[in-house]
Amino acid sequence: MDADKRASFEREALPHMDAVYRFALRLTGSADQAQDLVQDTFLRAFRSWDQYTPGTQCKSWLFTICRNLYLRQRERGQRHDEIVDENAPRDQGSESPVNxxxxxxxxxxxxxxxxxxxxxxxxxxxxxxxxxxxxxxxxxxxxxxxxxxxxxxxxxxxxxxxxxxxxxxxxxxxxxxxxxxxxxxxxxxxxxxxx
Amino acid sequence: MSRKPDMGFFHRLKRMFGGKASSGHGHDHTPGHDCGHEHEHGSTACQEAVSLLYDYLDGELRGVSEERVKAHFELCRMCHPHVRFEESFRAALKRATAGEAPPPELKDHLLDLLKEA
Missing domain, CATH: 1.10.10.10 (Winged helix-like DNA-binding domain superfamily/Winged helix DNA-binding domain)
Known part of the structure; x- marks a missing residue:
């Protein structure tokens, strides 16, 4: 059973490692942190592999896990991002369709x-x-x-x-x-x- | 993925315009340009096209006729550079991130971790 699970995970999820790494790199801004985040992502994904629906977008599923882990880390204060107010009124100049x-x-x-x-x-x-x-x-x-x-x-x-x-x-x-x-x-x- | 418009198309278009749109300099920006459409820069057609620029480039026009928007960007010498501008921007993002790959040992390390999991 475990061998089957590992085999299907390695077959379906692992090929997305490069993409997850690129995404992690853009999220964290650091190669070391990106590697840690990739490892955490795949470990979490492996443990939740039963919840993944075969045939659906595996890459998106992995990216979701990756981003959620990153956001949790950020909450713990490992990285500070600018907080944007998306409800701020639209500025006529910068929001004009004409760039x-x-x-x-x-x-x-x-x-x-x-x-x-x-x-x-x-x-x-x-x-x-x-x-x-x-x-x-x-x-x-x-x-x-x-x-x-x-x-x-x-x-x-x-x-x-x-x-x-x-x-x-x-x-x-x-x-x-x-x-x-x-x-x-x-x-x-x-x-x-x-x- | 094939949802992005064909980049080569615009190069062919440039040739159609006798290279005028290809130099990046000295465009004819006078109103009433000879784009084959009866409109001037700032006309409703241009405004509509520009407001749909991202949807068009993202392959997300959804219900708006892609042919019509594409035809405008193809033929309007005012709007055409805006498409090129956005494509140039996107190409720079792609180029800057193209070489990024995980270190080779990451996969082996990951496989070891999975065995222990």
Missing amino acids: PLWSAVEGTDPEGEFFASIVDAEVLKAIDALPEEYRTAVVLSDLEGMSYDEIAALVDVPVGTVKSRLFRGRRRLQQALYEYAVETGVLGASPRTDE
Whole structure:
């Protein structure tokens, strides 16, 4: 029995280890903590393997466990995230469907080619600086390719909240990367020259 | 997953526009551009398309005609760069995280832990 359980777990759950690790890395922001979180996630998943419905999204199930463990750790004070007030009134400027950054780059780099010039470490830093709610939504959608429904089920919020988090998270991230590009001269007054 | 739009499509589109949309510089931003649609920048069609930009790129249009939104982004020289801007942003996120993999010993360690569990 135990051998069967282990075999099916290793067959269905273990192939998602790399994905869970990537997610854990974005949640914790540290390779050491991510490894610990992956181990905790798979141990917890193994113990709860009877509750997993075969044929359903195993990756989403593992991600849910991973995030819940992370949030519990965060409650214990191992990491402090910015608390976002999602009920805050919508700011007309920053919440406009027209991205304010578009007008900022319209004359020099309307297609956002500057994003390609930003070093990976800075991109990662900007992702990790997002509040957890936004970061999780952006990571699950833009990096893991999950649908709004999948993210809503995983995070246990309505689809409308997922969309709002994606909107705000992406805007914040773009703003941070834009500011970095301006500060470092990737985007500036002088016309860009292609390498 | 195949829900993201075909990136190559926009490169083909650029060629259709004689390379004007590909330089990243000096776009024709005057109203009444020759995109084949009877609208100006800021028109209802552009506003609607822009408000659906994320849904479109996320493959989540749900009930809105994808063909219609796609056609607008394909043909409107004002809105087209916005699609490219978002794609460039997403590509940067993917690139920055592409090389991230767990250390090779993690799997073995995990298998040992499971044996003890």
